[in-house]
Amino acid sequence: MSSSARPTLEQLARYASVFNQSAAIRPWGLKVSFSADRVFVHLDEVKPEQRGGLGTDAVNGAVLAGIFDLAIGCTPALLDPSRKSATAQLSISFMRPVRGNRLRAEAWVDSAGKRTVFSTAIIYDEAGEACSRCQGMAQLGSGRWGDSPLK
Numbered sequence: 001m002s003s004s005a006r007p008t009l010e011q012l013a014r015y016a017s018v019f020n021q022s023a024a025i026r027p028w029g030l031k032v033s034f035s036a037d038r039v040f041v042h043l044d045e046v047k048p049e050q051r052g053g054l055g056t057d058a059v060n061g062a063v064l065a066g067i068f069d070l071a072i073g074c075t076p077a078l079l080d081p082s083r084k085s086a087t088a089q090l091s092i093s094f095m096r097p098v099r100g101n102r103l104r105a106e107a108w109v110d111s112a113g114k115r116t117v118f119s120t121a122i123i124y125d126e127a128g129e130a131c132s133r134c135q136g137m138a139q140l141g142s143g144r145w146g147d148s149p150l151k
Helices: 011-019 062-077
Strands: 032-033 041-043 083-094 103-112 116-125 130-144
Touching: 011 032, 011 062, 032 062, 041 062, 062 083, 062 103, 062 116, 062 130
Parallel strands: none
Antiparallel strands: 032 041, 041 103, 083 130, 103 116, 116 130
């Protein structure tokens, strides 16, 4: 990790803006935001195709896994938003079905080494109940985002 101070909220907002415009997450209806020590992923309108199989109205587990991938993968930005990063490992516990029309994930850094970030994320249903939990690891690359607004 960089020995410099933590990123500013302005830097984190620019990082979120780039992700929110990404063709990879825009079709899902996801929005990323940050506080000084948290990543938030919001899904404000669960689509019918994001519901589970076998006739349930719960959000599909594959969708939840994708949200965890995004949330854990963004936690290195809490340390250095100028460096590229990628999710390396996820361990997910589905505690109860995620029902309703909206959800949010919250993720934070548990510990970090020079290139490895260990993080936790929780997905909450629209009633604010914790429904799923994830422990994950992300790797910080040596590369920078280049000429992107993330600097």
